[in-house]
Amino acid sequence: MSMLELTNIETYYGPIMAIRGISMQIEENQITVVLGANGAGKTTVLKTICGAMDPQKGKIKFDDQEIAKQDPDQIARRGIGHVPEGREVFPFLTVAENLKMGAFSRSDGDVDQDLDTVYEYFPILKEKHHQQAGFLSGGQQQMLAIGRALMLRPRLMLLDEPSLGLSPRLVHKITEIIKRLNTEQQMTILLVEQNAKMALDIGDYGYVMELGRIVMEDTCERLRTATDIQEFYLGMKDEGVRGRRRWKHRKTWR
Amino acid sequence: MEVVFQLLLSGISQGCVYGLIALGFVLIYKATEMVNFAQGEIMMLGAFFAFTFISILELNFFLAVAATIVSMAICGALLERVVLRPMIGEPPFSVLMLTIGLGFLLRAIAGAVWGSEPKSLSAPYTGGVFNVSGVIIGYENLVIIAGTALLCSLLFVFFKFSRLGIAMQAASQNQLAAYYVGIPVKRIYSMVWALSAAISAVAGILVAPVSLIDPLMGFIGIKAFAAAIVGGFGSLPGAIVGGLIIGIVEQFASLYLPPGFSDVTAYVILLLMLLIRPEGIFATMQRKKV
Ligand SMILES: Nc1ncnc2c1ncn2[C@@H]1O[C@H](COP(=O)(O)OP(=O)(O)O)[C@@H](O)[C@H]1O
Ligand SMILES: [Mg+2]
Numbered sequence: 001m002s003m004l005e006l007t008n009i010e011t012y013y014g015p016i017m018a019i020r021g022i023s024m025q026i027e028e029n030q031i032t033v034v035l036g037a038n039g040a041g042k043t044t045v046l047k048t049i050c051g052a053m054d055p056q057k058g059k060i061k062f063d064d065q066e067i068a069k070q071d072p073d074q075i076a077r078r079g080i081g082h083v084p085e086g087r088e089v090f091p092f093l094t095v096a097e098n099l100k101m102g103a104f105s106r107s108d109g110d111v112d113q114d115l116d117t118v119y120e121y122f123p124i125l126k127e128k129h130h131q132q133a134g135f136l137s138g139g140q141q142q143m144l145a146i147g148r149a150l151m152l153r154p155r156l157m158l159l160d161e162p163s164l165g166l167s168p169r170l171v172h173k174i175t176e177i178i179k180r181l182n183t184e185q186q187m188t189i190l191l192v193e194q195n196a197k198m199a200l201d202i203g204d205y206g207y208v209m210e211l212g213r214i215v216m217e218d219t220c221e222r223l224r225t226a227t228d229i230q231e232f233y234l235g236m237k238d239e240g241v242r243g244r245r246r247w248k249h250r251k252t253w254r
Numbered sequence: 255m256e257v258v259f260q261l262l263l264s265g266i267s268q269g270c271v272y273g274l275i276a277l278g279f280v281l282i283y284k285a286t287e288m289v290n291f292a293q294g295e296i297m298m299l300g301a302f303f304a305f306t307f308i309s310i311l312e313l314n315f316f317l318a319v320a321a322t323i324v325s326m327a328i329c330g331a332l333l334e335r336v337v338l339r340p341m342i343g344e345p346p347f348s349v350l351m352l353t354i355g356l357g358f359l360l361r362a363i364a365g366a367v368w369g370s371e372p373k374s375l376s377a378p379y380t381g382g383v384f385n386v387s388g389v390i391i392g393y394e395n396l397v398i399i400a401g402t403a404l405l406c407s408l409l410f411v412f413f414k415f416s417r418l419g420i421a422m423q424a425a426s427q428n429q430l431a432a433y434y435v436g437i438p439v440k441r442i443y444s445m446v447w448a449l450s451a452a453i454s455a456v457a458g459i460l461v462a463p464v465s466l467i468d469p470l471m472g473f474i475g476i477k478a479f480a481a482a483i484v485g486g487f488g489s490l491p492g493a494i495v496g497g498l499i500i501g502i503v504e505q506f507a508s509l510y511l512p513p514g515f516s517d518v519t520a521y522v523i524l525l526l527m528l529l530i531r532p533e534g535i536f537a538t539m540q541r542k543k544v
Binding site for chain 1: 424427428430438439459
């Protein structure tokens, strides 16, 4: 049984159909990645999973229980942490307050201990624990957003383009952290990325989205070698007749 | 000189009442981006509740105060749950109209239940005065000022240190992120309404001994609304400061300007503020994401 299972999900923004029937399985302890160009609908999938948007059709099962149409806070309480696109920290709360809010739904006594764990992953947050989150740099806010989601002690972590706008050094750092979470804490991870190289490097299984649909899915190992992926995501496109042939296709990617 | 002190004092105490109601406006606005135009009427209802507990049920004064605050908090939460929550996602204008209508409704209910002739509330401290070298200080005014100061300190501690208080801030700074971390945002909104109604109830209790209680007393909510804008509509300290400014200027206007002018001072100040510094005294740079 998969930890999270989407079946034929359709999600709308008003009249606009952003997700056009998507099915996915996220296996426990794996890193599942979702690739796709801007506007493919990756963020909308995550929003649908975490309850910020309700699917018009389809089923979402977490631990074999239907969670579609529940409020996002209830879904979070079930153990789904979310690092949203654009970080979305609480700008006027301090770093420490942001992290404590991450544990809002918990009543166990281990919150302080988890705070130390987060500080150990991200020492810079400890250094700046008294600063307002709005004044952190983009990379630091990304770490804060990840730390805040960790404070929930999630079993499944949704990450929406954590590498966006970060320097290569920081991307590497975040990548390492995601790997560590997966191996050290047995955390199941659903990673959405446009940075296909980074995602395919750490992922176990991958989905490729285009215009609200899944156009390809396979193990990351095999996706890395698939020609389409190499051309459109890894920048290994060969020019010439082949390139032209793909042109019509390609228009829709970006 | 005594006159100046006298006016200052009554200005401050009146300003505290405006400030407390303004606080109610701002709390709800910050959290839910709704402007509750029935805030003055909620204060009026609080005053009537206090009247009921004290003068009709003849409860001990402190017990009656506690009962008023608790019952008004419940009313606030119920209003949110029953009237406002179904409006989530509707245009702000509709919500605005709804709260104006709510104000009418509360006035009508108060008129039907308690009658429209003014009632007076006697608190244990009613009528007492200090005479400090010619300046007459009524106990009622002192209680208003002290009560407001106490309430503001409590609120400060609540928002700064309590988990719930910080969660309220979080929900108002970024609603979606609050949801993502598992904060029950809808319940938080109910609690914000409860808090806002409780604060207005305190304002009602404080002001009742110096003014009469009648269904129309809620109209000072409009001045409190002006106070909230002057303070920067989004800032809690700003609400109190805005209230104080309007209260004090109003008192001086009542003495030094021709009769009738004092009642429009609130709007003149509002207008000046909008011209000079439209973002209010305590401008918050806050941009909210929904
Ligand atoms: N708030 C919105 N209102 C209307 N359409 C939206 C909104 N957000 C996204 N969309 C549309 O939904 C589609 C998917 O968007 P999104 O999930 O953000 O894609 P991605 O995360 O893959 O870049 C896009 O075509 C986008 O234009
Ligand atoms: Mg996106």
